[in-house]
Amino acid sequence: MSKTVLITGASTGIGKAAVLHFQREGWNVAATMRTPEKAADLAALPNVIVPRLDVLDQASIDAAIAETIAKFGKIDVLVNNAGYGLVGPFEASTDAQIRRQFDTNVFGLMNVARAVLPHFRERQDGVVINIASVGGRITFPLYSLYHGTKWAVEGFTESLQFELRQHGVRVKIIEPGPIKTDFYDRSQDLMEKPGLTAYDGYVKKVMPNMNKAGMNAPGPEVTAKVIYRAATDGSRKLRYSSNSLPLLALRRLLPQSWFFAIVRSTLER
Numbered sequence: 001m002s003k004t005v006l007i008t009g010a011s012t013g014i015g016k017a018a019v020l021h022f023q024r025e026g027w028n029v030a031a032t033m034r035t036p037e038k039a040a041d042l043a044a045l046p047n048v049i050v051p052r053l054d055v056l057d058q059a060s061i062d063a064a065i066a067e068t069i070a071k072f073g074k075i076d077v078l079v080n081n082a083g084y085g086l087v088g089p090f091e092a093s094t095d096a097q098i099r100r101q102f103d104t105n106v107f108g109l110m111n112v113a114r115a116v117l118p119h120f121r122e123r124q125d126g127v128v129i130n131i132a133s134v135g136g137r138i139t140f141p142l143y144s145l146y147h148g149t150k151w152a153v154e155g156f157t158e159s160l161q162f163e164l165r166q167h168g169v170r171v172k173i174i175e176p177g178p179i180k181t182d183f184y185d186r187s188q189d190l191m192e193k194p195g196l197t198a199y200d201g202y203v204k205k206v207m208p209n210m211n212k213a214g215m216n217a218p219g220p221e222v223t224a225k226v227i228y229r230a231a232t233d234g235s236r237k238l239r240y241s242s243n244s245l246p247l248l249a250l251r252r253l254l255p256q257s258w259f260f261a262i263v264r265s266t267l268e269r
Helices: 013-025 058-072 095-123 144-165 200-215 221-232 245-253 256-267
Strands: 004-007 028-029 077-080 083-089 125-131 169-176 188-190 239-242
Touching: 004 013, 004 058, 013 028, 013 221, 013 256, 028 058, 028 095, 058 095, 077 095, 077 221, 083 095, 095 125, 095 169, 095 188, 125 144, 125 221, 144 169, 169 221, 200 256, 221 239, 245 256
Parallel strands: 004 028, 004 077, 077 125, 083 188, 125 169, 169 239
Antiparallel strands: none
16 A cells, blocks of 8 residues: 655645655655645646645644545655744734744644644554754744744654654654745745834845845755655654755854854845
8 A cells, every 4th residue: 555645734835845756756645735726736646635724723634634544544644844934023023923923833733743643653653744944953033933933843843752652653853944935935924013113224134135045045845855755764863954954064063152153244244
């Protein structure tokens, strides 16, 4: 029987690239998203279904999992990919923006993982792959809330692997560096507050440099290949870097003050 992967946030970017990669490798794929009617191209592929799944709607999560198991018999791998970036000066944030950022990137990821775990535990097999970020290990200006969510995903996932080991479930973290996706456009939410102008000059200086890193980055296919490797290598390796090794190496090897100086000189020029 072919293996099956359920991927959240599969409409664009890394999620869609992962769908295409797994499908080409002969897997059954549940390409889940909030608006499946926009994914006719994916739904037309052999062995791909496109269930509706909103990570903040438990009923849709349960229904998508049930549909996937009914169609393919089982789920072997969960890829928790859904997320977006809230950027800008923290002082400009609203309660609603903060909640939405953590709801989607952290609590939504937890909702889906918790719903799939009984299936994995019963089978004594399965792989949970959580998409974090290089931004879960290092930080950049104007991304404080986004970084907060990705650092939370790192800690949650690292702890989770201990308790699931006894049930034959492997847990993985993928840490992409800058990737050329709509993260820097559609998936990005800029924090602005009427009357707050104190950060305008800083935002105007930093954001073009941050966006330039995304525009010059490799495409999401790079990360899709890493996700597939994590799903299939049979190991208990926890962390997988996707085009982020140089940044992580610098952070690990350099004194903190030196690393921060490099970030400032690169982004604040």
